[in-house]
Amino acid sequence: MLPGFGLGLGYTVAYLSLVVLIPLAGLAFKSATLGWSEFYAIATNARVVKALQLSFGTALVAAVVNTIFGVLVAWCLVRYKFPGRRWLDAAVDLPFALPTAVAGIALATLYAPEGPFGAILEGIFGIKVGFTPLGVTIALIFVGLPFVVRTVQPVLEEIDRETEEVAATLGAGRLRTVVRVILPGLLPAILTGFALSFARGVGEYGSVIFIAGNLPYISEIAPLLIVIRLEENNYAGATAIAAIMLMISFASLFVINLLQSWSRKWFGNV
Amino acid sequence: MTKHRRHTPVGEGPVTRFILLTLMVLFLGFILIAPLLVVFVEAVSKGLGVFVTALAMPDTIAALQLTLLVAAIAVPANLVFGVAAAWTVAKFDFKGKAFLLTLIDLPFAVSPVVSGLVFVLLFGANSLIGPWLTDNGIRILFAVPGIVIATIFITFPFIARELIPLMQQQGNSEEEAALSLGASGWRTFFLVTLPNVKWGLLYGVLLCNARAMGEFGAVSVVSGHIRGLTNTLPLHIEILYNDNKAAAAFAVASLLAALALVTLGLKTLLEVRYSGELAASRRNH
Numbered sequence: 314m315l316p317g318f319g320l321g322l323g324y325t326v327a328y329l330s331l332v333v334l335i336p337l338a339g340l341a342f343k344s345a346t347l348g349w350s351e352f353y354a355i356a357t358n359a360r361v362v363k364a365l366q367l368s369f370g371t372a373l374v375a376a377v378v379n380t381i382f383g384v385l386v387a388w389c390l391v392r393y394k395f396p397g398r399r400w401l402d403a404a405v406d407l408p409f410a411l412p413t414a415v416a417g418i419a420l421a422t423l424y425a426p427e428g429p430f431g432a433i434l435e436g437i438f439g440i441k442v443g444f445t446p447l448g449v450t451i452a453l454i455f456v457g458l459p460f461v462v463r464t465v466q467p468v469l470e471e472i473d474r475e476t477e478e479v480a481a482t483l484g485a486g487r488l489r490t491v492v493r494v495i496l497p498g499l500l501p502a503i504l505t506g507f508a509l510s511f512a513r514g515v516g517e518y519g520s521v522i523f524i525a526g527n528l529p530y531i532s533e534i535a536p537l538l539i540v541i542r543l544e545e546n547n548y549a550g551a552t553a554i555a556a557i558m559l560m561i562s563f564a565s566l567f568v569i570n571l572l573q574s575w576s577r578k579w580f581g582n583v
Numbered sequence: 584m585t586k587h588r589r590h591t592p593v594g595e596g597p598v599t600r601f602i603l604l605t606l607m608v609l610f611l612g613f614i615l616i617a618p619l620l621v622v623f624v625e626a627v628s629k630g631l632g633v634f635v636t637a638l639a640m641p642d643t644i645a646a647l648q649l650t651l652l653v654a655a656i657a658v659p660a661n662l663v664f665g666v667a668a669a670w671t672v673a674k675f676d677f678k679g680k681a682f683l684l685t686l687i688d689l690p691f692a693v694s695p696v697v698s699g700l701v702f703v704l705l706f707g708a709n710s711l712i713g714p715w716l717t718d719n720g721i722r723i724l725f726a727v728p729g730i731v732i733a734t735i736f737i738t739f740p741f742i743a744r745e746l747i748p749l750m751q752q753q754g755n756s757e758e759e760a761a762l763s764l765g766a767s768g769w770r771t772f773f774l775v776t777l778p779n780v781k782w783g784l785l786y787g788v789l790l791c792n793a794r795a796m797g798e799f800g801a802v803s804v805v806s807g808h809i810r811g812l813t814n815t816l817p818l819h820i821e822i823l824y825n826d827n828k829a830a831a832a833f834a835v836a837s838l839l840a841a842l843a844l845v846t847l848g849l850k851t852l853l854e855v856r857y858s859g860e861l862a863a864s865r866r867n868h
Contacts, residue, residue, distance in 0.1 A: 318675045328667070329686050336705050414820050540803070552704065
């Protein structure tokens with residue numbers, strides 16, 4: 314038995330209590346004092362509902378896009394050798410390292426109507442990105458991508474290639490082998506990456522607000538509405554929206570943990 | 584081996600491979616690389632004069648100083664916590680470990696804005712301790728202490744999350760050997776445990792520092808945006824950008840983008856050189 318358990322646990326719990334538990338208890342206390350009818354009135358307010366729909370809807374779309382392209386990126390990085398592979402591999406972590414405000418103004422500039430990408434999309438294809446839900450989605454794709462790649466990549470590296478060879482020898486085509494033999498083993502990691510990307514997207518603020526333009530009912534995300542309520546000194550309104558978001562965040566964290574224990578059980582460590 | 588593999592039916596044909604690689608490069612180019620490039624291009628778009636002026640502004644220097652100060656407090660605090668939490672979770676079995684791990688993961692699942700709101704509710708004028716703080720002249724909200732606390736909340740998982748899987752992989756045998764040979768607990772920790780996890784620790788510190796210097800949402804809520812006093816670099820960028828000083832905003836942003844590139848470079852270097860001494864499985868960053 315190693316020493317230091319009491320000290321380590323005591324310090325950890327004390328620190329977590331100060332930094333996490335007491336502040337969260339404050340939020341719970343504030344929510345509790347709201348009362349059900351007030352809470353219900355805020356939760357069903359049209360602007361709040363629109364903002365929540367936008368945050369969860371765009372986060373869902375972004376997570377789906379990230380799942381598809383994240384698996385593609387992980388596949389290329391693991392299976393193919395090509396010049397610049399290490400550079401691209403490092404670049405995948407960029408959204409973790411680049412401050413969200415920096416990413417936000419960069420994306421807003423790129424996709425503004427007169428920006429390099431925005432001009433092409435709007436001029437040639439007639440697609441408006443800035444100040445629309447599409448702009449929000451693009452920002453969320455940026456912040457969520459590494460979650461899928463970094464969850465799928467290590468699992469893909471560990472996959473035994475002999476099963477693929479067996480499938481091929483038995484006459485399965487490549488597509489059939491990929492879909493029926495490789496994908497099932499990747500599925501838990503893919504789901505986890507999807508959930509992480511979704512959870513991150515729901516709460517994201519800095520990278521979104523610049524490209525979104527924040528038009529109420531159209532491109533105003535829920536975290537921004539919390540900030541607006543706080544600036545109006547409407548603490549009850551801010552707290553209620555936060556409580557709704559937290560409930561959904563806790564639910565997704567719970568699902569992520571379930572998915573992980575499930576995947577560990579059936580497919581080894583993720 | 585490679586020659587042999589080319590003849591096996593495993594793997595995609597050159598056409599499929601080309602399409603997949605092209606798709607990946609296009610996607611990463613549009614989503615990741617272009618935003619990074621545009622920061623540096625826009626920073627010097629109005630000439631080097633504007634770039635230098637923006638960096639030399641008193642508000643920029645004050646923001647830089649505050650950002651460095653916040654990171655200088657938050658990172659060491661989370662370093663000590665990360666080591667203590669990892670030691671406890673990785674080396675011992677106890678009831679409630681899963682709950683503790685969930686708590687450590689919490690900031691990853693909470694919106695930064697909600698993290699900030701939590702501290703507004705705790706320290707604000709309407710809170711339980713708010714009037715007491717005002718009476719005693721203690722300013723936490725809309726002041727530096729609030730920014731530091733919000734940053735600590737956002738960044739405390741990074742080092743712990745990096746060390747826990749690493750310490751779990753390494754097990755307890757080396758520490759037990761040191762103890763049985765008569766080393767004290769602290770001596771064992773500093774001479775056996777710490778050297779074993781030093782690269783993982785550095786990796787966690789890098790990620791923690793990058794996030795501490797770049798945090799926006801939580802800090803934005805608790806700071807009050809007082810120019811020259813409670814503006815960190817990311818908040819300063821927001822103000823410049825909203826004032827239609829895009830070139831100046833990008834000039835300041837290029838500082839943080841450069842920090843991100845240095846972080847990624849060091850991180851890649853650590854992964855290439857010391858991959859054996861970093862945790863094999865890493866879920867969150």
